[in-house]
Amino acid sequence: MKKWLKVGLVCLLAAILIIPLAACNNEEVQTIRVAEVTHSIFYAPQYVAIEKGFFEEEGLKIDLTLTPGGDKVMTALISDGADIGLVGSETSIYVAAQGSSDKVINFAQLTQTDGTFLVSREKIENFDWNQLKGVTFLGQRKGGMPQMVGEFVLKKHGIDPQADLDLIQNVDFANITSAFASGTGDFVQLFEPQASMMEKEGRGYIVASFGEESGHVPYTTFMAKESYMKENKEIIEKFTRAIYKAQKWVEKHNAKEIAEVLQPHFEDTDIEIIEMVVDRYKGQGSYATDPILDEKEWNNLQDIMDEAGELPKRIDHSSLVNTEIAEKILK
Incomplete structure (x- = not known):
């Protein structure tokens, strides 16, 4: 009789433990x-x-x-x-x-x-924004936040995006990195990890952050x-x-x-x-x-x-x- 009592108690204890778990598992996700x-x-x-x-x-x-x-x-x-x-x-x-x-x-x-960075084709020890005047700049898609922030920062530094540089905006977002890698542009505005990968491979160099320049x-x-x-x-x-x-x-x-x-x-x-x-x-x-x-x-x-x-x-x-x-x- 004691043996069956012990078995019964064990089963009861198991049931007590299992029921809450089952209830938890049945909660709708x-x-x-x-x-x-x-x-x-x-x-x-x-x-x-x-x-x-x-x-x-x-x-x-x-x-x-x-x-x-x-x-x-x-x-x-x-x-x-x-x-x-x-x-x-x-x-x-x-x-x-x-x-x-x-x-x-x-x-x-x-x-x-902003999450983009200015990447130069050539290594620049002491970058100054005025160095962008007269260059070919491969920017982001027109109307998107990256391009708007890019233009905002350029103007902040006294650069007219339409008059002071050759601005390219007709490259799809997904193809901007490959376009720069193949020789398009002197500077490019890139997101990570593309910017860091360019730098690691020696094909470009991060010289400035648009995020730091544009504020919150x-x-x-x-x-x-x-x-x-x-x-x-x-x-x-x-x-x-x-x-x-x-x-x-x-x-x-x-x-x-x-x-x-x-x-x-x-x-x-x-x-x-x-x-x-x-x-x-x-x-x-x-x-x-x-x-x-x-x-x-x-x-x-x-x-x-x-x-x-x-x-x-x-x-x-x-x-x-x-x-x-x-x-x-x-x-």
């Missing part, structure tokens, strides 16, 4: 479709949130899709092909200016500076349609909380540790290059340390767009930016 405008080390906190399980802790599964081009990300959001977009904030302004009835709202900032802007943010945010407040809050956890993790860890976490997302890039890129972005404060997109940054963005002649109209911060969720999480 919500899949969120995220469209990222490019796949870049510049977006390190997003990949950290995935790899460190911060989204999973919030009951979210991320379906991440590369959607090249800000216009394509906006199309995906508006047509319900994606729930959340990771793209430059200028795209939300373009959509609003077209009179969209369902505005696209910025709710969590990921990067807070909401360069890349997570955004969603206003209707989606109203219908899915809890999801947006969980998503933002996961991003904030990742931002704090990135802030507290060194470039080597971050590079090791990012490696699965950039298998074709040497770990040394990843570490070098992360260190450069951390050093110039490109990674936002919290998700709040403040009004000063928003106005700086519109000043840059206006200077480039690409601002359709000024739109108030409160109209296209939601900081309530991020502020709630920070508390």
Whole structure:
């Protein structure tokens, strides 16, 4: 009888342990479709949130899709092909200016500076911006944030992009690096890791940072349609909380540790290059340390767009930016 009693107690104990686990496993995991405008080390906190399980802790599964081009990300959001977009904030302004009835709202900032660098074909010991006068400059696509920031910085240093240099803007984003490598341009505006790879291979030399020159802007943010945010407040809050956890993790860890976490997302890039890129972005404060997109940054963005002649109209911060969720999480 005692033997059967012991067996019964063991079975009961097992049942007590298993039931909560089963209940936990049966909790619904919500899949969120995220469209990222490019796949870049510049977006390190997003990949950290995935790899460190911060989204999973919030009951979210991320379906991440590369959607090249800000216009394509906006199309995906508006047509319900994606729930959340990771793209430059200028795209939300373009959509609003077209009179969209369902505005696209910025709710969590990921990067807070431009992510491009000025690369010279020749090694320059003491670079001066005036050295760009009369050269051929291979820039980014017209109307995008990299090109607008590029022109803003050139003008800041007294250079007229249209008159003082030969500006090339007709090369697709994906082909800019190869175009420079094949001999086009004396200088080029490049993202990482292409800039560092050029330098490592001795085919170009980083001489300046557009991010350091242009100041803080909401360069890349997570955004969603206003209707989606109203219908899915809890999801947006969980998503933002996961991003904030990742931002704090990135802030507290060194470039080597971050590079090791990012490696699965950039298998074709040497770990040394990843570490070098992360260190450069951390050093110039490109990674936002919290998700709040403040009004000063928003106005700086519109000043840059206006200077480039690409601002359709000024739109108030409160109209296209939601900081309530991020502020709630920070508390």
